[in-house]
Amino acid sequence: MNPESDNQHSDLEDRFISLLNEDEKLSLLSIFESSPETKASFEATQAIWGDMERLTVPDATSMDIKATFHENLGRFKTKEKGSFWATLKSLFTYKPSYNWAYALLLLGTGSMFGYFIGQPSLSTHEEVKRLSEEMQDMKQIMMISMLDNPVATERIKAVSYIQEMTEVDGQVIDALHSTVTIM
């Protein structure tokens, strides 16, 4: 038998041990037909392979095996919990929940900060009120000057503006009366 065919047989033998497909089985049978020694050798291997089934393993029946394991596990946990390195390592261990908590904390802080910054202060309120009153006064003065204007179109404009105004004082009403009377 040449080395190449010996190799081929060994490979087939290997695959027989795992699993042979139909083609490989046929190929093996043709080798057996041409070489009875190969067949005998193969059968002997197979027989030993089969005999190995009889080699049983004693049960790991020592009842202590589980107890010892749990004891070791407990000891390991205690040891690891107390060690400085374990604590240090746990600080640098990636924990997704920490990321979420940090993100939520940032969001909350940002919202609170934004809320308080955006809130107008009491003095701002008063200022706005005063400004709006000043504006109202200015408007009324402007209306009076427009109503006193000698040009008729200006006076008509003033009347139309006054219509849009919600609050007017007596001075404006008098001016309006005199304008309407003149017109």
Place this chain on the structure above:
Amino acid sequence: MGLLFERHHKPLFGFIYHMTGQTAYSEDLVQSVFYRMLQYRHTFKGKGEFKSWMYHLTRNLIKDTFRKSNRIDYIEDVSKISPSIESSQDFEKKQESERLHKSISRLKSEHKEVLVLSKFQEMNYKEIAEVLKTTKANVKVHRAMKELKSMYLIKEQ
């Protein structure tokens, strides 16, 4: 870890037993393997099979302990390998099993590993290659079988 122990301690015990032939020692080594798994759990990256990683650790541990204690790598404890005998036929079978067991014990360590993983742990070539950190092409069960056959049949004659 408790669940992993429940699931794997028996096959692992079987593997160590077939490799060493000693019951008490195999039980001790099972404990050592699980303790080492706890210590080196960060080395399991989740790539490949957990089983392969576990057997790889076991294999290294067997080598380490035998190197440290400088013992022969197999002590026969054949009294437990077969069921109790009833008849002469059973007796013959037991004799054969013991002889086969002894033959396996005398195999080269690398052959024994391949054979035990393949036959008793029912691993395929890919899994064996992962455990032994080699390629699939380097897993040669037939070489182990050839050695076993020569030992077994010589004794028989």
